Amino acid sequence: MRKITVLTLYFFLVTLIGQNVGVLAASITPDNGLKNPNWSYVASHNFGEQNFYSSNTPGVYLDGKENLIFDINHSPYEVYHTRLEFTSNKNNLPPGCGYEISFSPAVFGGSYYILKSFYNEPFLDIEGVPIGGGTRDIKITKVGCFGQNLGSIHVYKAYKPANDPVMISSPRYNEVYKGNMLLTWKVQNLLMRTPSTVKIEISLDGGYSWDDVETVPAWQVNHVGEYLMNLNRYRPSNQAMIRISANDSGMWGEYAYSPLFTIQTVMKQSILTPASGQMVSDLQSLIPSVSVTGSASGNLSLSYFIDAESTPRDTKVISNTATAQQVNFNALNVQSLSEGPHTMKFTVSDGAQTIQDTVVFQVDKNAPAVGVFQATATDTTIQVTGTATDTISGLHALPYRFTIGTSATDWLAAGAHTATGLIPNTNYTVKFEARDAVGHIGSQTKSVQTKAQSPSFVLGQANDSSLEVTFQDGNPAGTQYQLKAGAQYVNGSGGLSSTAVWFTPTNKKIRVTGIASNTTLVYQAKAKNALGEETDWSSTRNGETLANPPATLTPEASQRYLRISWPATGGTVTYEIEVDGAIVNNGASNTYLHSSLTPNTRHTYRVRVKNGSGAGSWSPLLAAFTLPDPPTIPLQIEVAPSQKEQTITWGIVARAEGYDIEVDGVVKDAGSGQRYIHSGLEPETQHTYRIRAKNTGGISEWSALVTSQTLPYPPQKPGALTAEPAIHEMAVSWEPVAGATGYEIEVDGLILDNANRTSYLHKELAALSPHTYRIRATNAGGKSAWSEPLETVTHPEKPAIPTNLIATAEADGNTLTWYKVPHAESYEIEIDGSTIMNVTTNQYTHTGLVPNKAYAYRVRAVNISGYSEWGSKVTLTALPNQQASDLALTNVAAVVTNRSITVSWETVAIDAHYEVEVDGVLTDNGLDTIYHHGGLGANEFHTYKIRLKQEGTPANWIAVLSLSTLPDSLQGNIEVNAIANNNSIELRWDQVEGASGYDIEVDGQTVASTGTSTTYTDTGLESGTSHTYRVRAKNEAGVTVWSPAIVKSTTSPSYIVNGVKGKTFDLSLLGSNVQDFSELTYVVTYDASALEVVDLYDFTPALDQQSGKIAGSNLEVTYTPGRITFKKSQNIVPGTSWSGEVTTIIFKSKITGQTTIDVKV
Structure with a gap:
């Protein structure tokens, strides 16, 4: 007897949908006939408390030795009715026939029979006491049939099951499954109830853990179900199990369990790209790709190879392939492959197994070969034909494209194309292209010239000697034409020629000239393209020139009409006359009467002639007047x-x-x-x-x-000019001039009318200020020349009181000193109120004194303007004879500022003591020979006396000083203005309060002191030179800071001109604040080889180029090439001045470059 394959059954059984699907358990090898049927285990059913019928009466026993091993895991001592179902290939047992079996080890020590079920299916009922747990061998001991009433019915007690039992038909024990597996089961419901759902679970570790698979509906009693499971969702396992449970009325039954089975990964590969026989081009990227299916876990390695290569072109590793994945490799470098067929091999490996697939594809890298390529042209079309071949991929379904100029067709099936609407006489680049099935394009190009279009033209814009021909065909602007005009040809400039001429009209227009007026000619044209291909002659057109206007219009005037006439024009013509702007059709008449006019009114006329081409040009405008009334008598003479x-x-x-x-x-x-x-x-x-x-x-x-x-001659110039100065006035006088009716005086450059007086008083002048005077006589005939200038200076102010008087008693007399007084000519010293002494210095010594006698002194300054007031009185006692040499002070000095006075002297003896009286206050000065008096104000007056103390007894005063502090320093900045001329620069500034004079710095050197005058003129300078000036004020207290430096240049009479040959330019001569033109002459010099004069006076329409008086002006000019002199005759009222433009000269340059013009006044 052979060993039967072991199946393991668990207490909870899982329902399987379906029946007789797949073999999950090994079967018994069948014997012949009834003895050894081929049994296959189907399911196990546990029934609870029910009545079952069973027969224990043996029938005919046959000898049989087969074991079926299964596992029963019921709890011990539980009462069950267990049915084991089997299928058999000997399924033709008659009713009542079956098998006797035994259990090993024994369950409850008896033999049992396999009987036919109520459903005509064989099954084994195990009834009675609990069978316990563990594995049992079922041994078939007998087989046979039972006769009628041969058995007895036994009733056994059992528990009722929780729900419907399930029997799993597949999978089978230890089978290997890949990919999809069909799961089958049967739900056995003895109470005929319908389960609502069936639940499926899977374990990959022999039943230790479970995962849900699916819950499916159940739709009938004794439901048979099936479910197709995708095993690729799960990892490989040799401990796989299925369990199933049914749900009836909301209650889940016990699980039915399948035997152990094995899941293996199923690798599948499908080549997506390239397709078999695919044509591949180097123009497109080829990305090899496959679709791969594997397991839900683990990695797959994919590679591909070209032809016989052993090294893959690319490798990819992927995971989670339970569902199909598309894998794209890196693009293949098609350019590296040769033309023709190639094999691409793909491999897939999970590490345990490798599968491969191959595909053959074609490589095409060359463009089609162009065969025939032809192009023919008309004036507006080009017809192109072409052929091509390709030996690898063949031509595309739409293989041909045509490009004419910039216009390209779509890809076409036909190898011919006609381009229409082209421009005549135009060169087009024609390209023929052919493409193969993979996109390679071969091409050829040609240059094709369209033919010229037969000319079409219109005639227009005729005048009396020409007309315009406009070509209106489609030829481009550069096309050449021949144009006939009657029996002659038109050349490129529009003239007529006896020989044929090709020309290119500008903007397709040409004006035919040289035609007689009022003449008709026949015109015809032809054209040619750039290749010289000519068109036929065009149709003809007639053109007529306009008639010339009348050469002259002749008016006949009266006070009420004007009659206009003109010469008649030959041929069939009419006339139009424009009368005061209104056009009148005059028919064929060459006269026109304009009537009903008023006297002295202006009317205008012009005439034109009309022929078949239209109206000609107008004659020149004729302005005619009707006769006026006589004028009135002139007035305002x-x-x-x-x-x-x-x-x-x-x-x-x-x-x-x-x-x-x-x-x-x-x-x-x-x-x-x-x-x-x-x-x-x-x-x-x-x-x-x-x-x-x-x-x-x-x-x-x-x-x-x-x-x-007429006027008399001007008088002679005055003479004997004199001036009498005073401090603030100047009296000027002169001798009368015969024939003079008045006089003008120039006072410091200002001209004044002095009427007929021969004297002039100049008032309100500054002391010590310089002044210049000139006189001229006037009458109705003009003005005399100026007298010679008289320059004089006003007197100074009366001198100031002498200050800072110092009196000292000395051995030979009393000595007086004081500060010098500006503008003082001498000084007077009053002694004891009566005697007056005059000295020219600021020191006086009074000698011949009586010893110990007191003397009183006063000092005043003297000049031409008078005397100052007396200074303060100083009293000093003469020294006694016996003490003169011992008591006299020497080197008495005073240092004076605006805030202090310091007095010093040399001591008469080493131990000499001194007393000083200051403004009446006595001070013991001890041995000091210096006394400082500080904290004073500016311009304060103070008196100081000095005496010796001998043995404590004061002596006589031996020095008396009458001193005043200095004024404060000058304050403020000086603002200087400069006025430049050609050879001098005049400086002017405002007076500074407290200033006794001013210093002038010119180009870094202090060159002048102007006294109190606030003007200074720097003369003798070169024209066009630059100079720097500064000014400062001064008095006895010191000087101000220098004014800011002012830089001024003398004017230059030279002007540099950048001439352009043949071009004109202007030169204007200007006058500013002119009071008298009689002494002014404007001189202009220039290089006559570089410049020429066009007009000397641009203010009149005439071109003035001659010497003499310029008409319409008050200028007289002397002109020779290179030198122009102007004199202006214009009366200026004394006390006023004139500024303006004297003249504007127009020059024309003879050269291109620089030249110089000099102007002097």
């Missing part, structure tokens, strides 16, 4: 006399076209102006004038007679 001529002017007269003037009884034509110059006269002669106006309508009456006398 004035005569401006001079010595040699008289200028007569009058007011303008309405309607006057000209004037007559009667001069001393002689009638002269005065022209159309209102001015007449009667020249060539003698001074102081009398003349008469009258005026009348005239026009084409008549002459007015004469004006009233006007009498005028």
